[in-house]
Amino acid sequence: MRHRGRGIACMWYPIGFTVAANPSAAVVKVNEDGSATVLTGTVETGQGALTVLGQIAAEELGIAADDVHLVSGDTDATPMDTGAIASRTTYVTGNAIQMAAAEAKKILFEVAAPMLGVRPEQLEARDRRIQVIGFPQKNLPIGEVAHHAQVVMGRPPLGSASYNPPTVAMDPETGQGKPFSTYVYAAQVAEVEVDDETGEVEVLRIVAAHDCGTPINPTLVEGQVEGGISMGVGLALQEEILFDAEGRQINPNLTNYIMPTSLDMPEVEVDIVKNYDPTGPFGAKGVGEPTSVPTAAAIANAIYDAVGVRIHSLPATSEKVLMALREKRAMQKQIPAE
């Protein structure tokens, strides 16, 4: 018989390295037509980081995502970056890019101010224009300002900056300190069906709510959550590297190391929790790793809810669930009264 159950789990997760310095540096160049080129030492590892970083540069410069091109991943051409690790790219590299873009924008403002007859601090960059704050009709296209800056004034608008999250070392005895600048939070609910004859667990639905500060690109946040959940399902139910007594892996292949495929994926519903972190670029934090954190716990709790057995060790394979069910049934049998 199949039994339904649901389980909940929540988590917290830090952005960046534990105490250790993990800086990112960036260079932003505004070209003579108002488009921009960003140099970053991070690498696109498939998560869409470059798209998000481009949006951060575009936002600061008041231009659109397509107006920004990113040059990345070349130690000869790009400034240092601690890399695509620790869910740090949006927050740390993003802050560096925002700061570098602000430097470039400062030059644009200084060049535009006399053209518009105002002081630089009275200007803002918005909708591909440099405009007077409060008087948006007084404006110049950013391309015109950038061209004037480079070709007439001889001041190419570019900026460079670096960012390192502020931390405080942990006391070696008590661990007290400020190991991270900021954290993200999340909760997931899993709905499962457990077959009490085979021990098989089917995950029907996962509902996920993730805080990432400002979602710079909601589509990419949702993509991260969905991908993280697939890893979480594998950790919960299927994946395990097994060793023989000599220390040899016995399943180092995708025939015997079973990963979830699209057919194993439950319905996934993602909510992005409204939040804003003043220390992140435009309020953003990050989302990469946390997405795979609460899934296995939520599934394990759903298994308990469905059939009343606590899985103490992952993965909750059919064999393990069945053994636990047998043990539970054996314990439930009463010694007959005399």
Add this chain to the structure above:
Amino acid sequence: MVIKVEDALRADRLTELKHPDEAAGVPAVARKEGRAPQIVPDANQQTPAVGQRVTRPDSRPHITGQTRYIDDLSFPNMLHMKILRSEHAHARIRAIDVSEAEKMPGVVATLTGREIPVNSFGPSYQDQPVLADEKVRHMGDGVVAVAAETEQLAQDALARIKVEYEPLPLVLDPLEAMNDDAPKIHGDSNIYATKAIRKGDVESALAEADLVMEGRFSTQMVEHVPMEPHATIAMWEPDGRLKILSSLGRITLGRADVARTLDMPVNRIQIVGTIVGGNFGGKNEITTEPVLALLARKTGRPVKGVFTRQDEFVSSTTRHPFIMDYRTGVRKDGRILARKVRIVADGGAYCSWSETTLGKGAILSVGPYRIDHLEVKAYAVYTNKTTCGAMRGFGAPQVCFGYESHMDDIARELGIDPLEIRLRNAFDEGSSSPTGQVLHSVAVKESLETVAHRVGWREQTS
């Protein structure tokens, strides 16, 4: 950083952004039938840029198969590398004979660990040889590399290499590895990192609790399984500079490691991070880059090395198995008074990112809960198994399985709903973390309420 009023106001706009179609008021029917594009502006062309559902510039080449990963790249006269791996999980290397392999037609060069100028690397401790020279510590240790005209020839040559081993006693269980009499994998202790967090008076608080719950939870070793395995091409430019194309996710630190192992100035090395077909933490440190560089120097030709799926499993890093003991004192109303956690992380044969994974895992192991009295002790332990390193979540999925399974056990024992017990204990804005940090932009309760609302948690009892 100063909080600007306009930023805070802007936050409201940013988080309330809808799908561009929805925002533009396109009727749902039109969206479904794909008639929207005439009306809806392209998100990539919109200002402000933040909050837009911008499409990735690399999505079209990925989907149409035009993306070129390292395995799609070729250079004139390029050679292919394969690595012979250990036959033992723990053994001393007595002798290596490559003469038969080198005689094979098509085999151009071999390389052993002793030819590597500084044969060690690692992000915390440099305890890992690029190719094992004196000792092998797990079955995935590379011992000899071969460069040949084709992948198949390089693979065939591995069978002709003779390595003489002196097997050593091995230890696979992390708890056994902690014993004084366990075989030692490096130095004189297998415990190579410890982390402690202490706050308040945990023993007194446990004594005052209405209920003390205990539980042991453990997790398994898993692989990242990126679609693209580790891949690298190394070549020497005519000006004597080394150029490496690599699937590495951290090129700045990769360059530092290559410079150190090859004993070269950093400015003589260029690392190009190519398009990566999945990382998940597994491509965060060098693997064969120095080997390929040295084979390229020996042969004067570019050399490519691409891991097979088996290489990926046995020699790249994996997720740490954790053994976690939880002991928690609670009041009848579900408030947690005190928590003790002990963690043993099985690090496998080398440290890699274990020291940092352990630190993060120890801090997070308490859960996102307000607990005044704490004691966490965590250990990372060597075993003769595949090296564990960085993997998406960095210790967090393991401890989350521990603290959240434990939380449900406590809730059941007290007869409190699992959602309610979490809400009663969760961090608030300004709560103190286990390390005494004042937390900001906290959203645990909001996250819990959001999922509860979506599934109708309170409406249906199960």
